[in-house]
Amino acid sequence: MLALAFDTATDACTVAIGTEDKLYGEFTMYAPRAHMERLIPMVDYLLKQSDFSIGDIRGLTVGLGPGSFTGVRIGVATAKILAQALNLPLVGISTLDCLAYPFTFGEELVCVVLDAKRGEVYSAIYRCLGGKFDLITPYQVMPPRDLCSKLKEYKQRVILVGDALYPYGDLLKNSLGSSVDFAPPWLWFPKASNLIALAMDKLLGGEGKEIFQVVPIYVRLSEAEGKVGRAPTCRGRAGPPNGRAGREGKFFPWKPLKSPG
Amino acid sequence: MVKRLAEKLILAIETSCDETAAAIIAEGKIILSNIVSSQVDFHRKFGGVVPEIASRKHVELINPVIAEACSQARVALKDLTALVVTLGPGLMGALLVGLAAAKSLSYATGLPLIGVNHLEGHIYANFLEHTDLKPPFISLVVSGGHTCLIYMEDHGRYELLGETLDDAAGEAFDKIAGFLKLGYPGGPIIDDLSKQGDPRAIKFPRAMLKTEDYDFSLSGLKTAVLNHVTRLKERGEEIPLPDLCASFQAAIIDVQIHKTLRAAKERGVDKVVLGGGVAANSSLRERFRQEMEKVGMRLFYPSIPLCTDNAAMIACAGYYRWLKGERISLDANVDPNLPLCGG
Numbered sequence: 001m002l003a004l005a006f007d008t009a010t011d012a013c014t015v016a017i018g019t020e021d022k023l024y025g026e027f028t029m030y031a032p033r034a035h036m037e038r039l040i041p042m043v044d045y046l047l048k049q050s051d052f053s054i055g056d057i058r059g060l061t062v063g064l065g066p067g068s069f070t071g072v073r074i075g076v077a078t079a080k081i082l083a084q085a086l087n088l089p090l091v092g093i094s095t096l097d098c099l100a101y102p103f104t105f106g107e108e109l110v111c112v113v114l115d116a117k118r119g120e121v122y123s124a125i126y127r128c129l130g131g132k133f134d135l136i137t138p139y140q141v142m143p144p145r146d147l148c149s150k151l152k153e154y155k156q157r158v159i160l161v162g163d164a165l166y167p168y169g170d171l172l173k174n175s176l177g178s179s180v181d182f183a184p185p186w187l188w189f190p191k192a193s194n195l196i197a198l199a200m201d202k203l204l205g206g207e208g209k210e211i212f213q214v215v216p217i218y219v220r221l222s223e224a225e226g227k228v229g230r231a232p233t234c235r236g237r238a239g240p241p242n243g244r245a246g247r248e249g250k251f252f253p254w255k256p257l258k259s260p261g
Numbered sequence: 262m263v264k265r266l267a268e269k270l271i272l273a274i275e276t277s278c279d280e281t282a283a284a285i286i287a288e289g290k291i292i293l294s295n296i297v298s299s300q301v302d303f304h305r306k307f308g309g310v311v312p313e314i315a316s317r318k319h320v321e322l323i324n325p326v327i328a329e330a331c332s333q334a335r336v337a338l339k340d341l342t343a344l345v346v347t348l349g350p351g352l353m354g355a356l357l358v359g360l361a362a363a364k365s366l367s368y369a370t371g372l373p374l375i376g377v378n379h380l381e382g383h384i385y386a387n388f389l390e391h392t393d394l395k396p397p398f399i400s401l402v403v404s405g406g407h408t409c410l411i412y413m414e415d416h417g418r419y420e421l422l423g424e425t426l427d428d429a430a431g432e433a434f435d436k437i438a439g440f441l442k443l444g445y446p447g448g449p450i451i452d453d454l455s456k457q458g459d460p461r462a463i464k465f466p467r468a469m470l471k472t473e474d475y476d477f478s479l480s481g482l483k484t485a486v487l488n489h490v491t492r493l494k495e496r497g498e499e500i501p502l503p504d505l506c507a508s509f510q511a512a513i514i515d516v517q518i519h520k521t522l523r524a525a526k527e528r529g530v531d532k533v534v535l536g537g538g539v540a541a542n543s544s545l546r547e548r549f550r551q552e553m554e555k556v557g558m559r560l561f562y563p564s565i566p567l568c569t570d571n572a573a574m575i576a577c578a579g580y581y582r583w584l585k586g587e588r589i590s591l592d593a594n595v596d597p598n599l600p601l602c603g604g
Binding site: 044076078086 | 311313314316317319320321323324325327328338353354357358360361362364365366368369370591592593594595
């Protein structure tokens with residue numbers, strides 16, 4: 001089955017086309033806050049260069065996050081509408097699973113860490129064995145120090161991978177010492193070919209028909225839901241509070257009625 | 262599905278704020294479907310639109326809303342002529358979902374994609390219902406996010422004459438309603454209460470009534486209402502809600518009428534066009550009607566469902582851009598502060 005995959009949950013924009021036994025092409029770019037401009041042109045380029053057209057695709061898979069709220073929505077909305085318009089099955093895969101996949105052939109613990117901003121990381125821990133992996137924690141968000149304490153409990157070598165190693169690599173290394181190994185940096189961002197590998201059995205098994213039900217994995221509540229009562233809202237003419245994609249989570253401070261004048 | 266081969270069928274997507282909307286129109290004016298999935302219930306407990314919640318709801322609702330627009334119009338995607346989407350102004354995260362959906366649909370179907378300005382959409386709501394309407398005219402767009410006075414010379418040619426320097430009209434309604442604990446959204450509630458009130462009961466300031474520009478300011482009025490209520494409370498007096506609401510509304514409307522008329526005279530046009538959610542306000546419609554009649558100007562405003570955010574108005578604005586051959590490419594992006602210009 002020819003499948004198209006993409007993930008836009010991190011600073012990388014990654015697209016791949018492949019079947020159950022062949023990767024036809026993959027295109028990954030470091031493109032922070034540029035997913036809206038890049039995604040469809042990258043899909044189009046990859047299809048053209050591999051002599052396919054969008055009509056040849058028989059299945060879709062997309063990275064669901066967690067990651068940038070705005071980024072992940074661009075990928076998920078694009079995938080859901082493609083699935084609806086072309087009547088294709090769509091299987092969503094966690095971006096954390098996508099990052100863990102290359103390590104499944106070892107026999108170690110793998111911990112994926114993505115930068116969740118605001119001093120926290122998204123993480124998940126996997127036990128790998130002979131090409132399969134078990135997710136042994138929920139997808140969660142926490143400060144990197146809390147993750148260190150959790151990892152120490154395993155008393156086992158852990159491979160760390162993910163873009164949170166850029167800001168927090170030193171902190172993790174200093175705290176965990178020789179019990180952790182960092183994956184090489186070119187594996188720290190997701191690659192869409194891994195989504196195809198993870199989704200293919202489900203697509204071949206007839207899953208992915210309920211496309212309306214596909215939603216991003218946010219892990220975090222929206223900031224407003226997290227503190228109901230101190231409602232940050234935005235309805236002003238100034239447009240959005242946060243201005244740019246990828247800097248989600250900062251809302252307009254609620255302006256009190258006692259404005260000057 | 263009924264084949265409508267002879268017709269120009271436009272599908273539009275609008276997600277600039279908290280309404281997930283899709284519509285199909287034929288020949289630039291016949292509404293075949295106009296689906297609006299309002300999220301107002303999700304935002305009520307916060308007393309305003311929460312951008313992150315709006316964006317999350319758009320991702321959940323965009324597919325069923327488009328499916329419903331097609332099914333109600335009895336149109337298949339392959340029968341469409343073009344796609345239209347709102348590029349701004351609005352909430353960044355919310356706009357992005359609409360554009361991602363529109364680009365994806367355009368790529369899947371090969372249909373041309375046209376981008377429009379949300380404010381332009383509010384003006385074009387009038388072209389859906391008033392087939393005799395032709396530019397040039399002065400348009401006042403008043404909504405939860407905007408208060409703009411626009412000179413529209415021709416299709417696609419606009420000049421922004423003035424806008425609010427602080428709060429948009431709808432925003433002021435929401436904040437006053439929130440302060441008085443009347444509920445959300447504030448516009449319809451204050452409008453209803455005003456019907457039993459005297460607009461001359463309380464003298465609130467008419468900000469910027471005498472200034473030479475076409476700008477508006479509502480923060481001073483908001484403070485005046487707040488101070489008035491606080492004084493009444495301190496004296497232990499009852500708050501006359503209908504009079505208060507009617508007087509507050511009148512203060513907003515007086516300035517809007519004055520500046521709209523002055524702009525129309527200065528530009529030498531005899532038509533005034535209202536648009537936006539606040540144009541659904543019954544007192545605003547009635548007062549504008551009376552004042553325009555006095556000076557012999559023609560007034561146009563959309564029916565109430567077309568005043569609030571919807572995709573039919575976006576489809577209509579897109580139709581005129583489509584006629585001119587305008588297209589956006591697949592690397593287009595949204596602009597939360599998209600200016601209304603051109604010409």
